[in-house]
Amino acid sequence: MIEILVISGKGGTGKTSLTAAFAHLARNHVICDLDVDAPDMHLILKPQHTQKTEFVSGHEAVIDPDKCEACGLCQEMCHYDAVIEKDGVYTINPLRCEGCKVCVAFCPAKAIDFQDRHCGQWYVSDTRFGPMVHAQLFPGEENSGLLVSLLRKKARAVAEEKGLSLILSDGTPGIGCPVIASLSGVTLAVIVTEPTPSGRHDLKRVAELCGHFNVPAGIIINKCDLNDKEAAAIEAFGAENGFALLGKLPHDPAITRAMIEGKAITEYTKNGFTGQLTAIWEQILSLAKANKQVVK
Amino acid sequence: MKIAIASGKGGTGKTTVASSLVSVWGAPLIAVDLDVEEPNLHLFLNPEYTGARTADMEIPKVDSALCSRCGKCSDLCQFKAISLMGEILMTFPEMCHGCGGCLAICPEKALTPDIRELGEISWGRIKTNEFLMGRLRIGEAMSPPLMRTVRKQLHGMMNAGSLDVSPKDVIIDAPPGVSCPAINAVMDSDFIVLVTEPTPFGVYDMKLAREAFTPMDIPMGVVVNRAGLGNSEIYEYCKASGLEILAEIPYDRGVAEAYAKGTIIAESSGAMKDIFLRLAKKLKEKADLPKNPGGAS
Amino acid sequence: MKKIAVTCESPSLDAQVDPRFGRAAGFLIVNPETMEFEFIDNGSSQVMAQGAGIQAAENVARSGAKVLLTGYVGPKAFQGLRGAGIEIGQNLENITVRQAIEKYKAGGVDMATEPNRMGHGGMGGGRGQGRMGNGR
Numbered sequence: 001m002i003e004i005l006v007i008s009g010k011g012g013t014g015k016t017s018l019t020a021a022f023a024h025l026a027r028n029h030v031i032c033d034l035d036v037d038a039p040d041m042h043l044i045l046k047p048q049h050t051q052k053t054e055f056v057s058g059h060e061a062v063i064d065p066d067k068c069e070a071c072g073l074c075q076e077m078c079h080y081d082a083v084i085e086k087d088g089v090y091t092i093n094p095l096r097c098e099g100c101k102v103c104v105a106f107c108p109a110k111a112i113d114f115q116d117r118h119c120g121q122w123y124v125s126d127t128r129f130g131p132m133v134h135a136q137l138f139p140g141e142e143n144s145g146l147l148v149s150l151l152r153k154k155a156r157a158v159a160e161e162k163g164l165s166l167i168l169s170d171g172t173p174g175i176g177c178p179v180i181a182s183l184s185g186v187t188l189a190v191i192v193t194e195p196t197p198s199g200r201h202d203l204k205r206v207a208e209l210c211g212h213f214n215v216p217a218g219i220i221i222n223k224c225d226l227n228d229k230e231a232a233a234i235e236a237f238g239a240e241n242g243f244a245l246l247g248k249l250p251h252d253p254a255i256t257r258a259m260i261e262g263k264a265i266t267e268y269t270k271n272g273f274t275g276q277l278t279a280i281w282e283q284i285l286s287l288a289k290a291n292k293q294v295v296k
Numbered sequence: 297m298k299i300a301i302a303s304g305k306g307g308t309g310k311t312t313v314a315s316s317l318v319s320v321w322g323a324p325l326i327a328v329d330l331d332v333e334e335p336n337l338h339l340f341l342n343p344e345y346t347g348a349r350t351a352d353m354e355i356p357k358v359d360s361a362l363c364s365r366c367g368k369c370s371d372l373c374q375f376k377a378i379s380l381m382g383e384i385l386m387t388f389p390e391m392c393h394g395c396g397g398c399l400a401i402c403p404e405k406a407l408t409p410d411i412r413e414l415g416e417i418s419w420g421r422i423k424t425n426e427f428l429m430g431r432l433r434i435g436e437a438m439s440p441p442l443m444r445t446v447r448k449q450l451h452g453m454m455n456a457g458s459l460d461v462s463p464k465d466v467i468i469d470a471p472p473g474v475s476c477p478a479i480n481a482v483m484d485s486d487f488i489v490l491v492t493e494p495t496p497f498g499v500y501d502m503k504l505a506r507e508a509f510t511p512m513d514i515p516m517g518v519v520v521n522r523a524g525l526g527n528s529e530i531y532e533y534c535k536a537s538g539l540e541i542l543a544e545i546p547y548d549r550g551v552a553e554a555y556a557k558g559t560i561i562a563e564s565s566g567a568m569k570d571i572f573l574r575l576a577k578k579l580k581e582k583a584d585l586p587k588n589p590g591g592a593s
Numbered sequence: 594m595k596k597i598a599v600t601c602e603s604p605s606l607d608a609q610v611d612p613r614f615g616r617a618a619g620f621l622i623v624n625p626e627t628m629e630f631e632f633i634d635n636g637s638s639q640v641m642a643q644g645a646g647i648q649a650a651e652n653v654a655r656s657g658a659k660v661l662l663t664g665y666v667g668p669k670a671f672q673g674l675r676g677a678g679i680e681i682g683q684n685l686e687n688i689t690v691r692q693a694i695e696k697y698k699a700g701g702v703d704m705a706t707e708p709n710r711m712g713h714g715g716m717g718g719g720r721g722q723g724r725m726g727n728g729r
Contacts, residue, residue: 009334011472012307016497037473038304038504040497059374079395095479095511100395101374139508143475145437146643173306173472174333177437197558198311198336205334208434227556251552253525259496260527370651376644376669382654382677388669391644 001159002288003152003167005034005186005215009202011173013192014222017255017265018277019170020044023129024264025281029166031127032155033134034182036120036147041170044264047125047132055120055135057146058099061092067111074103074112095140117141122151124158129264131158143172145181152182175209183210188288189217190246195230203234207243216291217243220280224248244287247280249273297583298466300485302509304501306472308491309521309545312555314469315340316562316572317579318425325464327422328450329429330481331471332415332442340560343420343427351430351445352411355392356399358385362406369398369407378407394441414442417449426453426464439477447484474501474508482509487582488516489542494526499533506537515582519575522547543575594625597697598658598679599690604632610693612664612686615646621690622656625698628691631656646670653679662693662702671708681705 006022008015020041023031033041061082063074068090075083075090082096083103092103092112104112119142122135133155135147155167169186172178183189189210193203203219210217219238224231231248238245250273258268266274301314314337318327329337356369356378363385370380377392378385389412399407415432430446432439454463470481482488488509492502502518509516517540520530525547534541545551545561545568554564562572600617601608606628611617616639623630633656638648646666650673653661661679664686674681682702685693696702 008306010307010336011305037475038306038501040305040500043496043500077396077400095483098393098395099374100393100397101372102395102397102400105372105397105401137475139474139504140479140511141475143473144643174439174477175432175434176333176439176477180435180437194556196556197339198334201336201339202334205434212435223552226552230556256495256526262496376641376647379644379647379651379673380654381651381673382657382679384654384676384678386673386676388644388647388672391647391669 001156001165001167002187002292003169003185004188004190004284004288005169005171005182006190006192007171007179007182007206008173008192009175009206010193010199013194013199014255015173015192016040016044016170017259018192018220018222019168020264021266021274021277022168022281022284024266025278026130026166026168028164029130029168030155030159030162030164031130031132032151032167032169033132034148034151034169034178035172036135036137036151037143037172037178039134039136041132042134044259044262045127045129045132046262047123047127047134049123049125051124053122054118055122055137055147055150056116057119057144058117058142059101059114060094060097060099060117061101061103062113062115063090063092064111064113065089067109069109069111071108074107077102077106120147122147122154124154131162131164133158143178145177148178148181175205179206179209180213183213183215186215187291188284189215190220190284191217191243192220192222193234194223195221195227195234197230200230200234200237204237207241216287218246218284218287219243220246221248223251225250246283246287247276249276249280297487297580298468298485299487299489299579300468300470300482301489301491302470302478302482302505303472303491304474304503304505305492305498308493308498309519310472310491311336311340311469312521312545312561313489313491313519313575314467315560316568317467317576318422319560319562320569320572320576321465321467322576323465324424324426326426326428326450326453326466327469328427328446328466329469330443330446331469332430332432332439332446333471333477335429335431335469337469338427338429339558341422341427343422345418345420347420348416348418351414351417351442353392353394353414353441354396354409355389355394355412356387356407357410358387359406359408360385362404364404364406366403368401368403372397372401390437393438414445417446419449419453428453439471440480443477443480447480474504478505479508482514483512485514487579488514489519489579490516490539491519491521492530493522494520494524494528494530496526496529498526499529502530503533506539517542517578517582520544542578543571545571595659596657597623597625597660597662597694598653598656599623599661599693600663601632601690606630606691607689610662610664610685610688610690614661614663614666615649615670617649617663620653620656620658622658623690623694625694628694644669647673650674650677660697662697665710666705666708667710668708671705683709
């Protein structure tokens with residue numbers, strides 16, 4: 001099974017638009033949207049749900065007002081400032097509650113319930129590009145990476161069930177737990193960056209994260225015509241640190257027009273940009289296959 | 297007044313707006329970068345650093361001689377950071393959320409605080425403004441603990457002035473997304489600016505952001521960046537949901553190139569400066585209005 | 594001889610070895626000389642938000658077994674099991690519990706020195722702890 005993950009470090013570099021195009025170009029694959037926080041792939045892929053499951057994870061503390069003796073011990077002990085007191089009445093703010101159970105354990109009146117947290121929904125769907133596994137965390141919920149791990153497991157199960165050999169995943173910006181949960185065991189990480197100081201800064205951090213987890217990574221410089229010096233600096237960084245330069249793409253307003261029409265750029269037009277993108281995809285595939293042969 | 301610059305989608309222009317507002321604000325303020333996973337504000341503001349320190353989190357350390365293997369800590373821990381493995385009490389430091397429960401519940405005083413490094417906090421000055429940022433250690437999975445530490449330091453900075461001087465305004469560059477890092481960045485602010493772009497991704501993620509932030513009862517307004525690049529869906533949505541559009545930054549290749557050089561956009565042209573001066577004025581007016589419990593401004 | 598824990602899909606010596614450790618259905622704790630066994634349900638790990646592998650390791654440690662036979666073990670579970678002094682035989686799948694024990698008794702199972710599966714990294718891998726990453 002080959003697993004290709006598209007990440008960026010910095011948001012807005014074009015990760016999702018490019019992944020949608022790769023999803024169009026790929027064969028025998030399962031598509032996975034691991035950006036469970038703010039998923040966007042479905043806006044282009046328009047998935048038809050075949051399976052919908054509640055995601056229940058962790059807990060939250062809820063004070064029973066009938067049992068509460070207003071001693072305030074929960075507020076004293078809470079490390080997350082989650083306990084609110086107003087006019088002598090104590091409540092817990094679910095946005096701040098970490099689900100640690102300390103208040104529940106120490107409440108002298110046993111007045112605090114510890115409830116399951118329904119954090120989101122995940123789906124297995126059909127799309128015109130192939131089967132898709134995706135999710136939506138309810139806004140404000142903790143993105144602990146668990147939902148990401150669950151989706152990856154499901155994507156593998158779907159791939160095995162259908163005899164498919166490739167999982168193509170759209171990742172999240174940043175370097176926190178959802179990215180870490182996406183990365184481990186991936187065959188190739190594709191980092192989409194842009195030639196700007198922010199793009200380069202964030203690329204270095206996410207590239208270091210890939211190294212930390214022994215995941216080989218390649219770089220695509222998107223909007224490469226914005227700044228030649230920055231683009232050259234990124235190329236040099238890649239060469240010095242063993243990250244393959246997969247390609248450079250100029251800024252093309254057609255990407256936004258394709259997005260508005262709900263199409264992948266490769267569906268929308270067959271211009272020079274899409275020609276380059278197709279060549280990049282071929283390179284990604286051969287690099288991923290080559291990595292697979294390497295004995296770890 | 298504390299203003300958080302947030303968005304649902306990454307790359308819409310939070311740092312562009314934050315750095316530009318700092319540039320035109322006209323009164324001393326504190327600029328804070330709470331996007332601790334990928335901080336960018338310093339790349340534009342170029343602060344003169346005056347200090348830095350590592351930020352840590354408290355985790356448990358076991359004294360096995362005192363441990364009676366009662367298992368109370370292991371039973372309480374929701375994160376499997378401390379676990380009674382047969383006869384051995386083991387800790388898994390990277391799982392710890394720092395709730396202090398195990399340390400509090402141990403009847404034998406066998407647990408003492410140890411630390412896990414979260415990252416680094418640095419601070420400095422930009423002319424008459426102060427600057428503060430956090431940078432997460434690579435491999436550290438959770439950003440909220442570091443964000444909390446930065447926010448604590450911010451409160452110290454806000455309260456440090458003498459009593460007869462009115463407190464400084466604060467502009468916060470928040471991380472993208474709508475889960476706990478974003479919530480942590482905006483939660484104590486007086487106003488949230490949602491930066492978006494007029495594309496289907498921009499609209500969808502902005503709806504998520506609005507849903508995530510509404511329970512906090514903090515007034516919100518919208519800045520549309522790259523206006524003219526996409527379609528009108530964002531304007532229709534704002535109108536339908538009562539969200540005020542505070543400013544529009546037109547899509548301009550020149551602006552993109554200035555950004556690619558690390559130029560603060562408000563300083564890239566007279567027209568851009570005017571846009572941000574007007575935005576700053578509108579935001580300052582918000583400080584005088586009573587809070588709207590509906591969440592929309 | 595020490596008691597052996599084997600991850601299993603159902604409570605029987607002829608059940609298939611469950612290749613997952615952390616979220617295995619349960620463990621058969623077997624006396625290899627008499628082949629008497631008891632079943633420990635692993636449901637408490639399966640429902641866990643994070644740390645299922647650590648919870649499963651706790652369940653095995655509590656049973657008194659000193660050897661574990663299974664398919665794949667992640668780094669944190671591995672750390673927990675070794676911390677409790679439990680030897681680990683990995684990479685066993687598509688065989689029954691009985692066959693796994695016979696293989697072990699015949700000396701046909703190599704005891705693992707490192708986990709054979711990447712963790713979820715759900716809470717980060719720390720500074721290259723265990724097998725994941727070289728740390729920088």
